Amino acid sequence: MKITHAYAAQDAASPLAPFDYQPRALRHHDVEIEILYCGVCHSDLHQARNEWKNTLFPVVPGHEIVGRVLAVGDHASKYRVGDLVGVGCMVDSCRTCPSCDEGLEQYCENGFTGTYNGEDRETGAITYGGYATNVVVHEDFVLKVPENLDPAGAAPLLCAGITTYSPLSHWGAGPGKKVGIVGLGGLGHMGVKIAHAMGAEVVLFTTSESKIADGKRLGADQVVISKDAEQMAAQANSFDLIVNTVAAQHDLNPFITLLKREGTLVLVGAPEHDHPSPQVFNLIFKRRAIAGSLIGGIQETQEMLDFCGKHNLVSDIELINMNQINDAYERMLKSDVKYRFVIDIDSLRQEAGA
Known part of the structure; x- marks a missing residue:
């Protein structure tokens, strides 16, 4: 049985702590990603503490994900094992409304599926994000990260x-x-x-x-x-x-x-x-x-990544271990970071003995 190691908040008052779960089996068009780095967004803190009053607990935050493809579904064709890829703030949308038809999935009129704190459109299961060792995402919502970019600095580009x-x-x-x-x-x-x-x-x-x-x-x-x-x-x-x-x-x-x-x-x-x-x-x-303005559609996000690759743009980051996340949240509230925390997910693997 495959296990994903993660950090989650169990309720609005609890610090993030180790949390294991079983990821979904690979669907026909899925991509399994070994997460290397995950940026820490202020939205993560809002959700972990239920400040927007819509959090589905337990919540595994993280929507600035960069990693390498581990496996692909039997009908997936966009990525190969070993590709450097990213996942941003959404992992699905209805695909049929006018906004989705125009490549503006972030404005999906039936609501996009968040990378975390969302509901899987097929099963209703809660989606878990990038404070984790692995993630499984439909290939249509996976982005190609330019290889010339530092992958840790590239992670915050996804949000x-x-x-x-x-x-x-x-x-x-x-x-x-x-x-x-x-x-x-x-x-x-x-x-x-x-x-x-x-x-x-x-x-x-x-x-x-x-x-x-x-x-x-x-x-x-x-x-x-x-x-x-x-x-x-x-x-x-x-x-x-x-x-x-x-x-x-x-x-x-x-x-x-x-x-x-x-x-x-x-x-x-x-x-x-x-x-x-x-x-x-x-x-x-x-x-x-x-x-x-809300994030961007998948096509525009890829355009942004390509633009950043061309101009060699990445975020200014402070790399942290997974077990420093609660301190990072407190520092983020004080604007004590220049300018984005990024979690080294290898530290989570080591902590979990994975």
């Missing part, structure tokens, strides 16, 4: 990378466009790197002066301290696009004021509590827009 790439691509970031990135965390630092590689003029907004040098190192042309009213006023009416990555409740009005006529503020950070409502006149008088 942080695509979450910022998708709005930057959709709203046309590139030469001649002025793009703002709000926040320099796991998402924001990738937003700066990607927008810079796209050729846009990039301005980072942060509340921390200690991040000025890092912001410029990562590709920002300017760094603005967002709590400094004078610095903010100097940027008024000048942005085509601002991508807001901050996952905490805050006032959006200061950023809306920075948009040009017909500029867009895109929210990708997912706070526990909603932002206060913005001032309507700030929108009306410049035909400005506030929008949201």
Whole structure:
């Protein structure tokens, strides 16, 4: 009997701890992946602590997965044993709605199946994520990771990378466009790197002066301290696009004021509590827009990985052992990481004696 070793939260108040389970048998189009690295997303913490009130316990978090193919189903044709692959935030969708037909599975009108905390469409079993030694996924939801990228640094691309790439691509970031990135965390630092590689003029907004040098190192042309009213006023009416990555409740009005006529503020950070409502006149008088964006479809995620391969972009990471995950969560709450924790899953294998 095959056993997958993992870490899970049994309830909202419990720390993550060792948890073993039996993975599903390989279906015709499945790929079994030996997980090498898994990024730690703020969403993992939200789910483990049931802050979004939808967690299905026990929960095995992790949706920034990079590993190598161990086995494939008898009808699977997209990957071979040994391929370097990734799995992001979803492992299935209805495949029949208009969004799925357009390759926008993340907006599946019948709800995509999350890599963890989801329900298998065939059996109803709860899906378990990447804080584990192995995962079994339908080949259509597996991505090819460029071999030239460091696999540990590539893991966060499967969420942080695509979450910022998708709005930057959709709203046309590139030469001649002025793009703002709000926040320099796991998402924001990738937003700066990607927008810079796209050729846009990039301005980072942060509340921390200690991040000025890092912001410029990562590709920002300017760094603005967002709590400094004078610095903010100097940027008024000048942005085509601002991508807001901050996952905490805050006032959006200061950023809306920075948009040009017909500029867009895109929210990708997912706070526990909603932002206060913005001032309507700030929108009306410049035909400005506030929008949201959720990860990306499978085709766009592959496009993002290929883009990062071409430009040699990976996340700035701190590699941790599996048994450090609870401390990592506490540090993440304090923004004490530059800029993404990634779990070395070999440490889990060693701990489990696998």
